[in-house]
Amino acid sequence: MTWGVGEQRPPQLWAPAAHPPAHGQGHGWSQGWAPPPLPPVPPSLSSRRNARSIVFAVLVAVGLLIGAGVIGFVFVASGQPEAIAVGFVLALLPVGPLVGCYLWLDRYEPEPGRLLLMAFGWGALVATATALVLQVVDDSLSGRGMVWSGVVVAPISEEAAKGAFVLLLLWLRRHVIHGVLDGLVYAGLVGIGFAFTENILYFAGAYAGEMGLGPGGFGAATTIFVVRGVFSPFAHPLFTSAIGIGAGIMVGTRRRWLRWLAPLVGYLVAVGLHAAWNGSAFLADGRFFPLTYFFAMVPGFFVLVGLAIWFRVREGRMLTRSLTDLAHRGYLGLDEVLWLVRPPARRTARRNARRRGGPGAEKLLKDYQRQAIELAVLHDHVMRGHRGRRGRDAEDTHRRGAHMAHRLGVLRAHVTAPPQPAWSAWSAWPHPHSSGWPQGWS
Helix, strand or coil, X not given: CCCCCCCCCCCCCCCCCCCCCCXXXXXXXXXXXXXXXXXXXXCCHHHCCCHHHHHHHHHHHHXXXXXXXXXXXXXXXXXXXXXXXXXXXXXXXXXXXXXXXXXXXXXXXXXXXXXXXXXXXXXXHHHHHHHHHHHHHHXXXXXXXXXXXXXHHHHHHHHHHHHHHHHHHHXXXXXCXXXXXXXHHHHHHHHHHHXXXXXXXXXXXXXXXXXXXXXXXXXXXXXXXXXXHHHCCCHHHHHHHHHHHHHHHHHHCCCHHHHHHHHHHHXXXXXXXXXXXXXXXXXXXXXXXXXXXXHHHHHHHHHHHHHHXXXXXXXXXXXXXXXXXXXXXXXXXXXXXXXXXXXXXXXXXHHHHHXXXXXXXXXXXXXXXXXHHHHHHHHHHHHCCCCCCCHHXXXXXXXXXXXXXXXXXXXXXXXXXXXXXXXXXXXXXXXXXXXXXXXXXX
16 A cells, blocks of 8 residues: 555554664764663564464474374385485485575565474475375275375375465464465475475385386486476475465455365365376376376466466565555655565675674664564555454454564664664665654654
C-alpha cells in the first residue's frame, strides 16, 4: 500500500517504546558529556520458546531418531558397506546445487537455519523411513507387486510423509510460513532430503549389481547417477513443491474454503506428478518414460522455476511497499528502505559495518535488517486484512507487531549510537540517515 501526497494516513499500528535519539543529536551535548545508557536488546520472537515450539521440536527429534534407526538398519542389513559408501558420495553431489537454488529463493526473508536443517533431515530420515515401512507393509499384505507399489502406494505414502513436515509447521510453528515462497523453500528442502537417501539406495543397489545393469560396479552406479542425479535431480523437490505452494496459498488467503482446499489440492497434484513419473518407468516397459520426461517433467520444472522467480520478485516488491509505509509511519528512515530490501546492499552494509566497527557492529546491523524485514512481512499481512478472524488471533498479531516494533526501535538506538562515539553504524551505509529519529517517535 502506498500513500500519495495529501492522503490521510491511518494511525500507527504498532506503538514503539520511547528510546534515546540518535547519537549526538537533539541534546546539544558538550564535550565530555556521556549519553545515557541504551536499553538492552529484547530477544527476538523466533528465539522464544513456547509450548507449541517445544512440541514441534520434540516431535521432529523423535521422528529423526526413529527414522535414523530404520534407515541405519536398512544400510546395515544390506551387507554392502562399500556399495553404501559409493551411493552416499554420488547422492551427495546434486544436494549442494539444489539446496543453493532454494536458499537463493529465500534471500529476502531468510528462514531459520535450524528449521531448514530439520526440513532436510525430515525428508532424508523420517519421510524415507515412513514410506519404506508403509510400502513393505502393503507389499506383505496385498502382494500386488512392484508396479502397484511404484505407481500407487509410493506416490501416496511418500508425498504424505514429506508433506507432514509442512503441516507440522502450519500447526505448531504457524508464524514461520508467511506465503508461497516460504512453503516452496521448506517443501523443496524436504524433497531434496528424501531424494538424497533414496538415491543412496538406488546407487548402492546398482553398484551391488541389483538393478539389472550387469554385474554392477562403479559403471552401473554411474549410469543410474546420470539418470537420477544429472537429468532428474529435481523430481522429488518438484513433486513436494506443490504441497508447499498449497501451504503458502493457505496462509495468504482470506477465503475460508481456499484455506482448506489449497493444501489438499497441493497434495493431490504432488501425488499425481509422482504417479505419472513412476508410471512412465513401470508401465509399457518404460516406453513412455522419455516422453514423460521431455514433455511433462522438464516443462513442469521450468514452470516451477518461473513461478518461484515470480514469487521472489513479488516478495521483493511487497517488502519495499511495506517498509516504505512503515517509514511514512515513523518506524524507520525512508532512505533505509533500499538497503533493507536489496540483498547485495544488505551485504555491502554489513561488510562496511564490520570493517568500521568490528564483528559487534556487523551483528547489530544484521539483526536490525532482519527485524525490519520481519516487521514488514507482518505489517503487509495486517494492511491486507489478515489480522485474524478470532479475537485471540487478532490479539496475537498485535502483540507480535508491538514486540517487533519495540525491538526494532531498541536495535536502531544501538545501531545509531554505538559505544564508540567516533564511529556510527550508519556510516557503513552509502547514504547515512541524517535526520535522527523519524517523525512519530517519542
